[in-house]
Amino acid sequence: MIQQKIKIKKNSLDVKHLENNHLSIQFSLGGFSFCVLDRENNTFIALNDYDFVEPNNSPQRLIANISSIFGNDELLKQHYNSVSVTHINDLFTLVPKPLFNEDRLQDYVSFNTKVYPQDYLVFDELKNMDIVSVFIPFVNINNFLIDQFSHFEYKHNSTVLIENLLAIYKYSLVPKVFAHMANGHFELIVIANKKLQFYNTFKFSTKEDFIYYVLFTAEQLKLNPEKFEFLFLGSIEKTDDIFAMAYKYIRNVSLLENRSKYSFDEAFSETDKRTYYSILNQY
Known part of the structure; x- marks a missing residue:
């Protein structure tokens, strides 16, 4: 079952004209959230958050829940200038860049979690740091999002926070x-x-x-x-x-106090800025 946890929206938002804005998406087995950034004014104007009350113990259930949200949320039916995505899971490990070898991705993650031969592994090189985050993304969700937006950039939540x-x-x-x-x-x-x-x-x-x-x-x-x-x-x-x-x-x-480089519509409270820190700082 899906429960909408929070819905924040600028009062004067025209949902039919968002093509110049940026969409940030974040999801895990336990939920799905997204926010909209007005790129012209560098201001967040909307954020929706959904909880999955029943745990998603299979990729099929996760994709079913996210597909349902896309089918019912008007903001996700619009066109955007750009889209970014964050995967939240514990299927990752951090590797010092001097020791990193792209041919050994499976070896790195296997120290922390069970890795299967068919698993697809990727990595983020963290900005201005000698650190690489190696992780297993939700491939089925990426494929679904490609069908929705054609192109997007994605990373692991560890990269955003660090x-x-x-x-x-x-x-x-x-x-x-x-x-x-x-x-x-x-x-x-x-x-x-x-x-x-x-x-x-x-x-x-x-x-x-x-x-x-x-x-x-x-x-x-x-x-x-x-x-x-x-x-x-x-x-x-x-x-x-x-x-x-x-x-x-x-x-x-x-x-934590808000020190974001972006502004926020008055609909966002200080609690909202702290609660949704990772997605509001994703882009």
Whole structure:
């Protein structure tokens, strides 16, 4: 079953004339979202987010859900100047560029997940970094999107988060630890000494699971919870139990502030900008 989680739209938006705008799409086994950027004014003017209530445990169910959304959402029936796509899954690994060999993609990902001979692997070279993200995309969804838009660029969610956070916080004087919260999982990113020190995805079900992964990672990296700055982004509020748990064990905890290079229509709240950080910074 599909549930629309949020619908944001500029009041005066003419949905029939979006051909000069950019469309960003993001999806995982648990949901699908997209946003529209007015390229002329560098302003986000629409965002829709859908949850898949039943887990998509097969490519067929995932494509059925996304196809249904395209059949019913008016914004997805329009023509756009450009389209970009983000795949969210844990079928990836990060490789130092000096060690990267394009002929060994399957070997890299097999360290973290089961890889089958028929799996199609691709990679992103992260901007201004000696890092390559190797991943298995949802090929059936890419094929579906080709039928809809003819051409689009796609990347892994790890690329979006690392590039954007490092671009802003690379020269921070204190280590920064980021938790990008989603439904049932979170990405943990550590930036210190002008470099990415750590990136991984963790599945969790309780606040105790969450803080264990955070503190264990900090211990392995020899980071002092009294000194590093911990920032939440994604689906999180100060009133959430997860925030309170982090604050119990870490001295400096806060919500990520919006530092986007783009503007936002007044329909977007500060919470929206933080919740949908990855898709709003995809393009």
